[in-house]
Amino acid sequence: MRAYHIPAPDIAPSIHDIDAPAPGVGELSLSIAACGLNFADLLMIKGEYQDTPAPPFTLGMEVAGVVEALGPGTSGPPVGARVAVFGGQGGLAEHGCFPADRAVILPDSMGFTEAAAFQIAYGTSHVALDHTARLKPGETLLVLGAAGGVGLTAVEIGKLMGARVIACARGADKLEVARKAGADHLIDASTEDIRVVCKALGGVDVVYDPVGGDQFRAAMRACNPEGRILSIGFASGDVPQIPANHLLVKNLSVMGLYWGGYLKFRPEVVTDSLRTLLRWYEEGRLKPHVSHVLPLERADEALELLRSRRSTGKVVVTPSAG
Known part of the structure; x- marks a missing residue:
């Protein structure tokens, strides 16, 4: 089969x-x-992701497709079922x-493209806003990177939860x-x-x-007393150092959120969240907003x-698996 594969360390x-x-x-x-x-x-390619496998491995964290077989003694969705799976690796391949x-049976109304784009982005935002930050109706939510993969879902979910959303x-x-995803400002x-804008x-x-x-x-300085800051990632490449005295003075909380980590110690947080999200879908x-769909041979471009x-x-x- 074809796979977008890293065969050994330091090989693209x-x-x-x-x-x-x-x-x-x-x-x-x-x-x-x-x-x-x-x-x-992208971080896995550079060996900088917290769960980067040892080469050789195939890239691709979340997939959708059709169940072909179950392993020995394994119960799960039946052969022929349409499912989405967060596997952490192995998705950029035909099989x-x-x-x-971890397999989630798809609603009849959900196509494979939407399903492959759904779990991490929506799951991260829902767990972050609902389980971790306890976002309340009427509160003001600031979403940074609001047009990106996870940011856009945070805008959408924040609005559904009754927040005023600044994107x-x-x-x-x-x-x-x-x-279009629901941002108010x-x-x-x-x-x-x-x-300045958030303070105004x-x-x-x-x-x-x-x-x-x-x-x-800048966002930390815009927080109201008892504000909660969700640290989701560092797309800028700059991991900020947090002045603890600022947290103290305004009673702020900074909370990290690694969605995949819950699968290791509290998987019910993820499964309960996905159940809610699929119902909302x-x-x-x-x-779901997918801006580009490309074939496997254009994975570099993607x-x-x-x-x-x-x-x-x-x-x-x-x-295009067969």
Whole structure:
């Protein structure tokens, strides 16, 4: 089968012909129809992600497709079922083996492209805003990187939860995408002062930050007393150092959120969240935004869309499995 594969340390990923894997105990084999890309894939290529596998491995964290087989003694969705799976790796290929207990059966109304773009982005934002920050109706939510893969879902979910949403992104086109997702106020990070604008709007109760760097520092200064700052990632490449005295004076909380980590110590947080999110999707309350769909042979180009920040929402690769 074809796979976008890293064969050894310090070798760039590329398309390789490798043997299709056979499912082991606790695994299912999937004919992969679509794979959603994430910023973490870029970090894995550089060996900088917290869960980077040891080479050789195939990139691609979240997939959707059709169950082909179950491993020995494994219970799970039946052969032929349409599912989405967060596997952490192995998705940029025509076939893959993944933990059967992570497979989610798709609603009939959800296509493979949307399914591959759904779990990490929506799951991260819902767990962050609901479980971690306890966002309340009427509070003000500031979303940084608001046109990106996770940021756009935070705008959408924050609005569904009854918050007033301030979306921050670079450029009019990206801000228009955030506006269509439900943002009440827009900040162009390339021309406007985040702190000044947020203060003029009455301050911020919750910050959703996948960016880090100067935007984190500006957002922290815009927080109201008892504000909660969600640290989701560091797309800017700058991991901010937090002055603890500022937290003390304004009674602020900074909370980290690694969605995949819950699968290791509290998987029910993820499964309960996905149950809610899929119900919202079936009710028509969530509309996944996929800006680019590319075939497997253009995986380099697909990842470059993330690296150069030219995408909005999600980028999906279709291996066209048979």
